[in-house]
Amino acid sequence: MSGAGPVTRAFDAAASRYEAHAGPQAHAAARLAARLSELPLPEAPRILEIGCGTGFLTRHLASLDPRATILATDRSLAMLRVARANLAGHGGISFAAMDGERLAAGGGFDLITANLAWQWFFDPFEAVERCRALLNPGGWLAFSTLGEANFAEWRALCAVRGLPHGLRDYPSLAAWRSRFPAPCLITEERHPTTYPSALAFLRALRAIGAQAPVSGHRPAPAGALRRVLRGQEAGFRSSYHFLHVLIQSY
Numbered sequence: 001m002s003g004a005g006p007v008t009r010a011f012d013a014a015a016s017r018y019e020a021h022a023g024p025q026a027h028a029a030a031r032l033a034a035r036l037s038e039l040p041l042p043e044a045p046r047i048l049e050i051g052c053g054t055g056f057l058t059r060h061l062a063s064l065d066p067r068a069t070i071l072a073t074d075r076s077l078a079m080l081r082v083a084r085a086n087l088a089g090h091g092g093i094s095f096a097a098m099d100g101e102r103l104a105a106g107g108g109f110d111l112i113t114a115n116l117a118w119q120w121f122f123d124p125f126e127a128v129e130r131c132r133a134l135l136n137p138g139g140w141l142a143f144s145t146l147g148e149a150n151f152a153e154w155r156a157l158c159a160v161r162g163l164p165h166g167l168r169d170y171p172s173l174a175a176w177r178s179r180f181p182a183p184c185l186i187t188e189e190r191h192p193t194t195y196p197s198a199l200a201f202l203r204a205l206r207a208i209g210a211q212a213p214v215s216g217h218r219p220a221p222a223g224a225l226r227r228v229l230r231g232q233e234a235g236f237r238s239s240y241h242f243l244h245v246l247i248q249s250y
């Protein structure tokens with residue numbers, strides 16, 4: 001079911017313009033897809049995608065194996081509508097509204113994957129365990145998420161000016177590695193992105209639906225925010241910190 005919480009509402013509202021502003025997300029999807037293409041999946045694999053959005057990763061999945069059966073899911077109905085249109089004509093793909101933390105998809109998957117949806121979960125580690133239980137023996141869980149240094153520049157700027165940044169705190173690379181040690185493989189990638197200004201950075205987040213603040217966040221008064229943004233009009237660098245997680249079921 002599509003939830004009506006602030007996160008889903010923000011992605012619903014952004015669905016139609018998402019791809020025009022989601023360069024870093026497209027980049028992460030391509031990186032993840034390259035890893036998936038190297039996995040020794042069985043013929044005609046059963047694949048579950050969580051948080052498919054408009055289908056950046058789904059398009060890569062569609063070309064992995066033409067006999068694959070792909071169930072692409074998301075909580076946002078508007079995102080699913082766009083994904084369906086983007087994937088029209090590709091056989092073997094079905095779409096369903098589903099909460100990635102409460103999957104109602106049965107089991108028996110050879111691959112469960114997600115590009116940049118995990119960071120929205122309340123309990124990202126528990127979600128891993130739930131997905132593991134849905135994999136065939138030898139099946140794979142492979143996803144990208146965000147690490148502790150995501151948007152470090154914006155966090156630092158807000159800290160200096162005493163303004164709450166409103167961003168979520170994500171488990172660190174070290175925490176992921178400690179919870180899921182080798183042979184689980186967890187790697188990181190820094191992806192710096194430059195915006196015309198700090199305000200443009202905040203607008204870009206809104207344009208992709210990623211602006212929903214951490215729960216309990218009290219927005220800063222407009223004047224305080226203006227003071228933070230002042231002086232950041234000649235280019236603002238904000239870096240994504242991607243984590244790529246690869247886990248095989250026993």
Ligand SMILES: C[S@@+](CC[C@H](N)C(=O)[O-])C[C@H]1O[C@@H](n2cnc3c(N)ncnc32)[C@H](O)[C@@H]1O
Binds near residue numbers: 007
């Ligand atoms: C940043 S977008 C990424 C979309 C897509 N995977 C891509 O690569 O462009 C995050 C997506 O995760 C979805 N999402 C967030 N929380 C979710 C949850 N609990 N269950 C399922 N989908 C969720 C959002 O609706 C949104 O479509």
